[in-house]
Amino acid sequence: MFAYIVRRLLYALPILIGVNLITFALFFVVNSPDDMARMHLGVKRVTPEAIERWKAERGYDRPLFVNTHADGTQKLTDTIFFDNSLRMFAFDFGRADDGRDIAQEIRDRMRPSLAIALPTFVLGLFVSVSFALMLVFFRASYLDFWGVVLCVAMMSISSLFYIIGGQWLVSKVWALVPISGYAPGLDAARFLVLPVLISIVAGIGANARWYRTIFLEEISKDYVRTARAKGLSELAVLFRHVLKNAMIPILTGVVVVIPLLFMGSLIVESFFGIPGLGSYTIDAINAQDFAVVRAMVFIGSVLYIVGLLLTDISYTLVDPRVRLE
Amino acid sequence: MDFRFVLLWTDALFFVLLALGLVTIVYVRRSQPLRAAWRKVGSRATGMATATILLAFLAIGLADSLHYRPSLPAAAANGGEAPADSRDAAYSSEVLSALDALLAPLRTRLEKTYSAPFAGELYARETVELPDGEQTRIHPRLKYGAAHLDDPESERGQDIAGRLGKGAAAAFGLWLVAALALTASLARRRGRGWTEAASALVRGETVLAWRAALFTLGAILLVAGAAVALGSHYHVFGTDKVGQDVLYLSLKSVRTALIIGTLTTLVMLPFAVALGIMAGYLGGWVDDVIQYLYTVLNAIPGVLLIAAAVLMMQVVIDTNPQWFATAAERADARLLALCLILGITSWTGLCRLLRGETLKLRELDYVHAARAFGVGTAAILRRHILPNVMHIVMIALVMDFSGLVLAEAVLSYVGIGVDPGTISFGTMINMARAELAREPMVWWSLLAAFAFMFVLVLSANLFADVVRDAFDPRRG
Numbered sequence: 001m002f003a004y005i006v007r008r009l010l011y012a013l014p015i016l017i018g019v020n021l022i023t024f025a026l027f028f029v030v031n032s033p034d035d036m037a038r039m040h041l042g043v044k045r046v047t048p049e050a051i052e053r054w055k056a057e058r059g060y061d062r063p064l065f066v067n068t069h070a071d072g073t074q075k076l077t078d079t080i081f082f083d084n085s086l087r088m089f090a091f092d093f094g095r096a097d098d099g100r101d102i103a104q105e106i107r108d109r110m111r112p113s114l115a116i117a118l119p120t121f122v123l124g125l126f127v128s129v130s131f132a133l134m135l136v137f138f139r140a141s142y143l144d145f146w147g148v149v150l151c152v153a154m155m156s157i158s159s160l161f162y163i164i165g166g167q168w169l170v171s172k173v174w175a176l177v178p179i180s181g182y183a184p185g186l187d188a189a190r191f192l193v194l195p196v197l198i199s200i201v202a203g204i205g206a207n208a209r210w211y212r213t214i215f216l217e218e219i220s221k222d223y224v225r226t227a228r229a230k231g232l233s234e235l236a237v238l239f240r241h242v243l244k245n246a247m248i249p250i251l252t253g254v255v256v257v258i259p260l261l262f263m264g265s266l267i268v269e270s271f272f273g274i275p276g277l278g279s280y281t282i283d284a285i286n287a288q289d290f291a292v293v294r295a296m297v298f299i300g301s302v303l304y305i306v307g308l309l310l311t312d313i314s315y316t317l318v319d320p321r322v323r324l325e
Numbered sequence: 326m327d328f329r330f331v332l333l334w335t336d337a338l339f340f341v342l343l344a345l346g347l348v349t350i351v352y353v354r355r356s357q358p359l360r361a362a363w364r365k366v367g368s369r370a371t372g373m374a375t376a377t378i379l380l381a382f383l384a385i386g387l388a389d390s391l392h393y394r395p396s397l398p399a400a401a402a403n404g405g406e407a408p409a410d411s412r413d414a415a416y417s418s419e420v421l422s423a424l425d426a427l428l429a430p431l432r433t434r435l436e437k438t439y440s441a442p443f444a445g446e447l448y449a450r451e452t453v454e455l456p457d458g459e460q461t462r463i464h465p466r467l468k469y470g471a472a473h474l475d476d477p478e479s480e481r482g483q484d485i486a487g488r489l490g491k492g493a494a495a496a497f498g499l500w501l502v503a504a505l506a507l508t509a510s511l512a513r514r515r516g517r518g519w520t521e522a523a524s525a526l527v528r529g530e531t532v533l534a535w536r537a538a539l540f541t542l543g544a545i546l547l548v549a550g551a552a553v554a555l556g557s558h559y560h561v562f563g564t565d566k567v568g569q570d571v572l573y574l575s576l577k578s579v580r581t582a583l584i585i586g587t588l589t590t591l592v593m594l595p596f597a598v599a600l601g602i603m604a605g606y607l608g609g610w611v612d613d614v615i616q617y618l619y620t621v622l623n624a625i626p627g628v629l630l631i632a633a634a635v636l637m638m639q640v641v642i643d644t645n646p647q648w649f650a651t652a653a654e655r656a657d658a659r660l661l662a663l664c665l666i667l668g669i670t671s672w673t674g675l676c677r678l679l680r681g682e683t684l685k686l687r688e689l690d691y692v693h694a695a696r697a698f699g700v701g702t703a704a705i706l707r708r709h710i711l712p713n714v715m716h717i718v719m720i721a722l723v724m725d726f727s728g729l730v731l732a733e734a735v736l737s738y739v740g741i742g743v744d745p746g747t748i749s750f751g752t753m754i755n756m757a758r759a760e761l762a763r764e765p766m767v768w769w770s771l772l773a774a775f776a777f778m779f780v781l782v783l784s785a786n787l788f789a790d791v792v793r794d795a796f797d798p799r800r801g
Contacts, residue, residue, distance in 0.1 A: 020623035026633050033639045039640050151792070156727065156783035158734050160754055161775045164761065266628055267735060285632045286740050293633055301627035 001316070004324040006307065012305040016089070017300040023294050024085045033060035033080075040288060058291075059083055076322045084294065093295035097287065104297045106277065112182055113264030113276030115192055120199040125254065128204055132211035133238060136219065148212070154205030162202040163271045172262040180273035185271055195272045199265065199278055218242045255311040259303035263296070327396040329416050329490040334655040335584050335664075336390045342591050343387075353631040362716075365772045365795035370529075370537035372791040375784040382579055382781055388579035392653070420653035424580075428573055430557055434469040436568035439760070442769050443485065443559045444470060445477025471562045485555065492554030496546040503546075504539055511535070511797070561782035563769035566756060570772045574748050575777045581749035582781060585664060585733045588727040593668035597675040598718060602710050605683025606702070615680070619673040627670050628739075634666040635741040656744035663736070663743060665727065682714050723789040727782040734778065750774045 002120070027036075037054040038046050055061040060080060067078045077083075093102035101211035135147045171179040177194050218224065219242055227237045264278030273279070277296070315322040351357045366372040400672040425432055439448035446464035454460055471477045474484060504526075511531060512522035529536040552572065555561050562571035604615035622630075642649075644659060649655040686692060686709075695705050730750075736742035737751020740760070745752060753774040760767035 014582050014617065015621050015624055016572070018617065019624055022621065022625070026637050030637045031644075035640050039643060152786050153783060156779055156786050158731055158750075158754075158775060158778055158782075160734055160738060161779075164754075164758065164771065168766075213751065259625065263626065266739060270739075281629065281632075282739060285636065288636060290636070291628065297625055297629045297633060300629055301624040304624045304626070325441065 005313075008309050008312070012309075015305060016298075016301060019298065020085045020088065027290055027294060028064060028080060028084075029149055033058075036060075036290065040139060051206050056231075059096075084291075088295065093298075094291055096284070097289045098291050102292055105280065106295070108262075108297070109275060109277045109280050111276075112188070112274050113262060113269065113278060115188060116199070116268065116274060116276065117261035118194050119192070119196045119204075120265075123196065123260070124200040124203050124207065127200055128207035129211055129243075129250075131204060131208040132215060133243065135208070136215040136242070137214050138236060139216065139219075146252050148209065151205045151209040151212075154201075154208070157202075157205075159202045159267060162198050163268065166198040166201070167271070168195060170197075180271065181270075182274050183232055191272070191274070194207065195268050195274065199268055202257045211250065212252070214244055214246045218246045220269050221245075248315065251318060252311060255314045256304070256307035258310060259307045260301060261301065263300055329392040329396070331391075331392040331394055331420050331653075333392055333420075333654060334661050335588060335657055336392060338588050338591065338661070339386075339390050339584060342587055345591075346588075362425045362795045364532065366791050367533035369791050369794075370534040371787050372430060372795075373534040373538040373601055374541040375788040375791070377538045378545065378784040379788060381545050382583065382784075385424065385576055386580040386583040386645040388427060389422045389577060392420050393422070394418070394651075418651050419530075419664065420651055422580075424576065425487070428576065431570045431573035434570065436467050436470065436560070437465075438566055438568055439563070439767050440467055440470055440560060440564045441567075442561060442563040442571075443481065444563065445472075445474065445481070448767065454633060467560075470564070471558065473558055473593070483661040485559075488554040488558070491552055492550035492552075493547060495554070496543075496550030499550075500543045500546050507539065508533060544595045549564045564617065565753075565770050566760070571753075574753055574770070575750075575773045577748040578750045578753060578774065578777065579781070581660065581743060581747055582730045582733060582778070585667070585743075586729045586785070588664040589667045589671065589729050590722050590725050591668075592665055593672035593675070594718065594722075596668075597672040598679060598711070598714075601676040601679025602683045602706055602714060605680040606687050606706060606710060612680075617677070619676050628736075628741075630670050631666055631736065632739070632741045634664065634669075635736075638662045652746060656747045659744040660747060665731075667732070671725065671729075675718070677716050678717055678721070682717055683710055686710055686713055719791050720789075720796055722791045723785070727785040727789065730778065730782050730785070734774075749751075750778050 034051055036061075037051040041050055041054060052061065062078060062080055062083075065079055065081050067074065070078045078204070078320070087094070091103055093106075096102050096105065126170050131147070135144050138144050138147075167179055170176050171194065177190055180191075180193050182188060215238075223245075224237060224241060227241050228234075233238075262277065263281075264274075264276040266282050267280040269276045269278035270282045275300075281293065281296050312324060316324055353363055366376075391479050397417050437447060439450060440446070443469065446466055448464070450462045451465050452460055452462050453465060466472070471481060474480045497570075508519060508523050508526060510528060512657060514520050515522060517525075526535055526539070552561060556570075556572060560570050560572070562575065566573065567570055589756055600615050600618075604612045638659070642655060642662075646649055646655075649658060692705060692709055694707055700708075733742055734751040738755050741750045743749050752772055757767065757774070759769040761771075
């Protein structure tokens, strides 16, 4: 098991390097730093000096890969590639355009993001699985049919509609919670209820339908028939046998997103004014702060790879037949 | 009126896609198993009903893809003097489409700013001077909406009912013609009498579920009839901030949604199919490289990769304005680039599915036999593997569509979607969002965008379900 994890982590390295090369190519090769400077400074203030100053501030005035003006190892380290891409492996992301340290900013903003994402994930999973189990319990009945219709209808609604409609109904018409905002500490709960609720509702349609398919596939298997023949009640069959065996396909889809919860949700956070990583990313995209976007891409990839590893490990926990070699 | 035909990039690709669709139909007609699968789709009421709705959307999108530049009156073009370059300068820089021409009344009747659906007055108050010199703040009357009524408040109900009746009558007439034509063709094909064909249709005993299609067509015609009857004298869905008719905007958004939903899959299809079956069939280092490639692309969170790519592409477009003759061409380039980027980020799922399926197919007897006979690798892939994974491609194509339509709205909201000048559901929502805090609320453009999206995505989802049921061999 330990050897397996180490091997998987080593395997992650080439993937991260690939991610790094792609982002580097996107940000520095497709467009020269001059183009970026011109775009950033706007049409009015573009003078050759302004562009040079913009590049110098960010260290973009150096060569991309090999610095022929420097000596020794500096030839390779005093370059844009080294400073902006390789440093990321040490989680050193440099500074954002407003001069703040990106790594510090990410640490600060992780907490609000998690405060929304974690309850959404846990409660959402619970609600969707329960709903799917209920549909399976009443399978091939009108309840099942209309439940599936409801799921398809719910997944056909834009997530923006859930957010805008929810804000309007709960905050404006019923005036139960503030429309948006955030407060540190326990006070945050007031602001978090609505985004969490909306995220759960928005996810039910697609998730419950998917879980239902998984459960239905399990329920036609032989061990279920045996369990029924044994005289177990339908509820016991569902919870003790079907749910347990359906864990593997469910885990495949679910565990991989757990680490990504840190990244927060772009849309929800920006609608509700939550100072998390999602809104940080959106602000960076809108302000065209390339350093922040690059850092988030890198962190996202790292978390995705961690998620894949966690998925494998979780298999061994729910299915004793699986051994990681 | 004189005009010059304009072929935008997305138009061309859209037509290529349609041509491919027609080729597929010919191919399907010749192949027994495929014909059986599609007949299964057609025999389900849901399949025929949603297909009818999707075809209606396709017709709107198609009309909106025939672009042209109208010629300008010589006087307006160059201040009365004969233009120096008479060929070029005589055409407007505004690119219009056939749909714009059809909807000219909706497009040209601009109000000043917001107005509610069916309203006779502007949403905002304005200071006007009364004849006696005093000033007062009132809601001024609209220039076009309900302008034919003297007192909208009291006359509107009756007027709307009258127009609705006329629209419904026209729709019913059209529907009757369609129903008769359908009965005639059914009677001819089956070699039966009219009454027999009609009764089979009514009782839903035809091979394809024509009754459902006819019902849906009736509903579509009713809605269209009502819109035509009312749209000429009211703003059915109100107007937006700059006074554009929201119904017009919603109809224009359909094309953007269709383009994103279909072209994205089209551009990614060759990569996904080629790489997927190559990785599965060849194995070895080819498999390793391709797997590495899609793991890397998968590792980057989709939205961020799209954001980064769109930001970069925006820089390229902004620094090279000389590439584009008109604003429409620039917006079109951005739309196409968005499709490409979405395609690059979304081909990995299909590629992995195809690889898995090919791994299974590779070990089947007939493939072994082909190899033993000395058939080349390329021929095996083309003749024996490709046709047997096409059902997966077909399912992926229809399943992805609705997700992409929804994604467009979210991406445009984040600011990494289509060009702000392109009319799309996302830009409509984005514009309307700023006005939600106003009192009374400006809800109509939001609701119109969401309603159109809902109908489109719901029909696509239901259609995709039927197609998957018919094509997936595991679902008997």
